[in-house]
Amino acid sequence: MELLNSFRRAALTVLALTLSILSYAQTGKISGTITDKKTGETLIGVTVKIKGTTKGVSTDVDGKYILQAMANGKYTLEFSYVGYQTKEVSDVEVKGPSVTSLNIVLNEAGGQNLQEVVVKANFKQESVNSLYAQQKNSALISDGISSDQIKKSPDRNTSDILKRVSGATVQDNKFVVVRGLSDRYNNATLDGASLPSTEPNRKAFSFDIVPSNLVDNLIVSKTATPDLPADFTGGAIQILTKDIPDNNFISFGIGAGYNTASTFKDFKSGVRNASDYFGFDNGDKALPANFPSRNKILAGLTPAHDIAAMNSLSSNWRTYNNTALPTQNYQFTLGRVKDFTESNNRFGALFSVTYRNSQTIYNDVIRDYVNYDYHDNAYKFSTNLGAIANFAYTFGKSKITLKNIYNRTYDDQYLDRQGYNKDRGRDIKFYAFDLMQKSLFKSTLEGTHPLGENNSKINWSLSYANILNDQPDQKKISYQRDPSLAGKEGYVYVAQTDNINKENSRLFSKLNEDNFSGGLNYTLPVKMFSQTSTFKAGLSSIYRKRSFDARFIGLQANQSSSLKDEVQRRSLSTLYGKDAINGGAYYLNDISLDADSYNAHSMTNAGYLMLDNKLGEKSRLVWGLRVEQFNVVLDAKVPTPQTSVNDDYVDFLPSANYTYSLTPKINLRASYYRTLARPEFRELASASVYDYELLALQQGNPGLKEAKIDNADIRFEFYPQAGQIISVSAFYKKFHNAIESFNSDGGSSRIITYINSDQVNVYGLELEFRKSLDFIAKNDFLKNTTFYTNLSLIKSKVETNNTGLNLKDVKRPMVGQAPYIINAGLQHSFLDNKLNFNVLYNRVGRRLNVAGGVLFPAIWEAPRDVIDLQLALKVIKNRGEIKFNAGDILNNRITQYYDNDLDKKYDRSKGDETISSYKPGSNYSLSFSYTF
The missing domain is CATH 2.170.130.10 (TonB-dependent receptor, plug domain)
Structure with a gap:
């Protein structure tokens, strides 16, 4: 009997738990954000109630609310706030366990009597109203998703x-x-x-x-x-x-991709380790910790120390043959939320880990210009790791978040080159092994708190970021052969080890940068011109500190060695064999310069005051002043007046953005603002690095100054329906000291460096169109089909003082400025939004990549057509999704060239020379994701 009673108690307990779980599964949530209809500002402390009940909550400091444990069914919600019209929204349906999203816009009460008016709308109407408000309420000309x-x-x-x-x-x-x-x-x-x-x-x-x-x-x-x-x-x-998810969830995704130029093709590489697949080199390529310094090498090492140092370097120059595998993608995301019902506080956490590996081949890259007639094959092995960990806690009306992101990229490239060098009169074979490890870590702590009862608030943030670029042992070597000796004994390729320069040396470099930043912002609603306006003020600081170390090391042929001639005729895998090193065929050389390594730091302090004024029912003016103080200091490891930078700037940056609502669906906008472009550390550093793909040295300019830009915009916006837009914009930009790259060729070699161009004027016109096709015919198919396009037409003109610069064209377009951009697409949803189809088209006009010197002309990038296709199908009760992507379907060539005949078209038959031209291949991928 006791056993039977125990069984009954256990069965009842299980039944109660099951009913509890089923009951919970049948509950859902309603959440959203409440904003001012005219300004878009979020509203703190709005009361949200379920009509006919006592259940309710208030919005937090971000204007967000969430109603928990709502049984399935339809509800009417009531939103009330001091100074605003109360709003009732009916037909808000809950379908547990999912979350119903309802964003609300509230209107200010125009007078004492209007405060008693209750505005009524249904769920669908209010969703449309909210989307309209988001589109129209931006204080400036912007686009968002x-x-x-x-x-x-x-x-x-x-x-x-x-x-x-x-x-x-x-x-x-x-x-x-x-x-x-x-x-x-x-x-x-x-x-x-x-x-x-x-x-x-x-x-x-x-x-x-x-x-x-x-x-x-x-x-x-x-x-x-x-x-x-x-x-x-x-x-x-x-x-x-x-930060805070609506529900607890776990999701994962897996995908694979195929590239028509790479996948399952022969893939060459240097030595590969298992750790490469996880984004980390195993350390074999790094410069040994006890490796002799540059000064010791130049002072002269003993033969024994010289041989020991050379043998301590990685000696594997072999080329390995494999098959390029399909691209792999993996993603895992975890979301957790804890609601404290008694205090109405919430804690949320989001974690995500992503992994991607690809093996890409750039086949038959043509480089045919000036003295070069080369063909390259490049093979890049890439691993990308990413992680995000976000935490947030809301208490009362305040909120604190901690957001962290980490990303690591591992790119290991092998390149082989064959061709003819006209200047040297030699056939060329060139090989490069190039590993770059990059990482970014960023952590931001932020808090937002209300002050008083008038919707004022304070926001503060502290952030730290670290950037690492590690290039351990970039190895390069060139072989030459005299074609006039064809058929004779000396008709062989000979390794160019007689002299060491940056073209055939081994580069060990490391860049490490720490960023520290903080900010404080204050927002206060104020009454001006009988309207509620917003006053904002803030302070911020950013401190950056960077160190860059580079060493160029090479094994130079010992002219007195009896092994010299035999060794230089060896294949790449045995060229630097230990027998040659130990036999005295080489000695160690370090060609690093004092300016090749540098330390730098900068400090940016900023403060601003701004007003967001509503001028009557239709006008809005957002205006104010920002002041920024900037100091940058950069020194080579051995400082000289020619390589040192210590610049200070104080800039006053006014701006004004005016919006006039011609109708509820039409905005007219006008803006003026001043902005800046500051030189990066690399653009200021005299460090000179040889780029074997560009066949040029890259070097900074310590004399570079910051650019100031005056900007003006006007725009017409028409919103025919929620989520749709037709707009026309015009803009003008005047640059003072624009920062541009150019071919510095005062000598016979090409150095890509940077200049300040005196005066640059840019004029532009933009057209944007996003509209469902139901205006053609009223049916569901066209209603669910959206056509969108944006077209930009831009004209730029540069006038540069040529004094001391050796520039060929003092009047030309701006470097990097495309004359036109075309984006277009067609989107359609089938099966109640379960199947989505997208096709995208893009074309960017011919643009100047590097301004021309006298010996080396300007480098242009030819336009190309890009078509992408995307298909997504939701499965398994909308929890799973299968995606098919087809990228760059047309696979047009990517081409940079010298436009020698000045006809603005790339045509080799008319004398244009090819800096680089190749087909990247089309990409096709299939992925599956599922959310628990």
Whole structure:
């Protein structure tokens, strides 16, 4: 009997637990953000109630609310706030366990009587109203994509998302160009903190490192307000990642890709280790810790020490043959949220890990110009690791977040080159083994707190970032053969080891940079002109500290060695064999210069005051002043007046953005603002590095100054329906001391360096169109089909003082400025949004990459057509998704050239010379993701 009673108790317990779980599974949540309809400012402390019940919550400091444990069914919600009209929204349906998203816009009460008016709307109407308000309420000319739009697209990372932004173009699937300006004229922030450059030799950020499913909002601002950093001219790209998820979840994704030029083709490489697949070199390539210093080598080592030092270097010059495997992608994301029902506080955490490995072949790269007639084959093995860990805690109306991101890229490239050097009269074979390890770590602590009861708030942030670029043992060697000896005994390739220069040396370099930043912002609603306006003020500082170390080391032929001639005729795998080193065929040489390594630091302090004025019912003016003080110090490891930099700037940066709402669906905008472009450390450093792909030295200019840019914009916006837009914009930019790259060829060799161009004028016209095709015919198919396009037409003119620069063209287009950009696409949703189809087209006009010197002309990049196709199918109750992507389907050549006949077209038959031309291959990938 006791056993039976125990069984009954256990059965009842299991039944109760099951009913509890089933009951919980049948509950859902309602969440959203509440904003002012005219300004877009979030509202703190709005009361949200379920009509007919006592259940309710208040919005937090971000204007967000969440109603927990709602049983399935339809509800009417009531939103009330002092000074605003109360709003009731009906037909809000809960379908547990999912979250119903409802964003709300509230109108200010116009008088005492209007405060008693209750505005009524249903769920669908209010969703449309909210989307309209988001589109129209930006204080400046901008374009953005929300998390809801991202959910409906098959985009994998932030660079994919940016392809959909008007006026933006993505290069190499990671670098962004806005309004046709080169990436050095863009600024990027992640969760409110500036992002450092991820590239060692350019100012650019790799946007493919942030997964799309963690992006809450992405905004590209094309005009400036005082609260934005001033160092941009094309666009300020702001990425906000998610912090507190609506529900607990686990998701994973797996994918594979095929490249028509690479996958399953013969793949050559240097030595490969298992750790390479995880993004880390095993350390064999690094310069030994006890390796002799440059001074010791130049002073002369004993023969025994010389041989020991050479033998301590990695000696594996073998080439390995494999098969290029398909691209692999893996992603795991975990979201957790804890609600404290008694205090209404919440804690949330998001974790994400991504992994990608690709093996890419750049086959038959043509380099045919001046004295070169070369053909390259390059093989790149790449591993990318990424991780995000975000934490957030809301208490009362305050919120604190800690957001962390880590990314590591491992690129190991092997290149072989064959051809003819006309200047030397020799056949050439050239080999390069090149490993670059890059990492970025960034952590941001941020808090937002209300002050008083008038919707004022304070926001503060502290951020740290570290950037590492490690290039252990870039190995290069050239062989030559005299074609006039064909058929004779001496007709062999001979290794060029008689002299060591930067073309055939081994480079060991490491860049390490630490960034520290902090900011404080204050927002206060004020009454002006009988309207509620917003006053904002803030302070911020960014401190950057960088060290760059480079050593150029080579094994130089010993002219007195009896082994010299035999060794120089050896194949690459045995050229530097231990028998040759121990036999005295080589001695160690270090050709590093004092300026090849440097230390640098900079400090940027900024403060701003701004007002967001509503001038009547239809007008809005956002205006103010930003002041930035900037100091940069750079010294070579052995400082000289020619290599040292110590510059101070104080800049006053006014801006004004005016918006007039002609109708509820039409905005007219006008803007003026001043921005900056500051030289990067690399652009200032005299360090000279040979780029074997560009066949040129890259070197900075310590005399480079910051650029100042005056900007003006006007824009007409028409929103025919929510989520749709027709706009026309015109803009003008006047650069003072624009920063540009050019071919410095005062000597016989080419050095790519940087100059300040005196006066640059840029004029542009933009057209954006996003509209469903239901205007053709009223049916569901066309209603669910959206056509979008944006077209930019841009004209730039540079006038440069040629004094001491050896420039060929003092009047020309601006470097990096495209004359036109075309983006177009067609999107269709089938099966109640379960199947989404996207096709995208992009074309960027011919643009100047490097300004011309006298001996070496300007380098142009030819336009190419790019078509991408994306197909996404939701499966397994919308928890799973299968995605098919086809990228660069046309596979047009990527070409840079000298336009010798000046006809603005690339044509080798008419004398144009090819700097680089190759087909990258089309990419096809299939992936599957699932969320628990």
